[in-house]
Amino acid sequence: MRIATWNINGIKARQALLETWLKQQSPDIVCLQEIKTVDEGFPRETFEALGYNVETFGQKSWNGVAILSKLRFDEVHRGLPGDEADEQARLIEGVFSLAQGVVRVCCIYLPNGNPVDTEKFPYKLRWMERLTAFVEDRLKREEPFVLLGDFNIIPEAVDARHPENWWGDALYRPESLKQFRTLKNLGLTDALRAVTDAPAYTFWDFQEGAWRRDNGIRIDHLLLSPQAADRLTAVQVHRDVRGWDKPSDHVPVEGTFLF
């Protein structure tokens, strides 16, 4: 089974691109971030016609996440627990049945956190604390669990072409990285790093010719429970998609699993 994540930066602007990619790659499950629409505005029929079940957690103008799955959803959960006042649509989780059990797939759009001298940065850190509590609960179930999406975290220097330019940014500063390590240290495996030590960027800014100069960062991740990590066979960053016409600034990242 292949499970992918892709921050598409607006489903309305990226519908045709996503359709093309799905026809080419045919992943089993795709987690989308920044759909930037309410649920009613999501072109679900387009993807149902390609054989996908569609579950969305949308929001007007910003944020918004969705899961497309060839497997039927047994359960769907929307929103990150821990703050009733948080109205931002940044987490959707699906549970799927397999012959040998279940797989739980949690799609996140973690807050960017910039500028760091505004409320956005403490919101990011609090969101990561809430995510850690949520993941603790999930790991207690001892199931194959895949936490994937746009984490807005550059884990290590190797994950940026020019790490010195990012130091101090909300994506790459001590408080953010500490929270990310705390999350990982619950027992999650960074799927990409389980298969390679090489740089593998997933985002290139639209500005300053970042793509042309390969000035990228790795911020889209798949974090795996032990039961999922044991079944991982490959990870692919679809960087060619960044060179397509009217691309997102992020590219798809896909894990292949023996289930």
Place this chain on the structure above:
DNA sequence: ATGCCGGGTACGACCCGA
């Protein structure tokens, strides 16, 4: 250089992203 690009909202120019 806090704008460069690009999407959303809405139709002029902001807000937002990373």
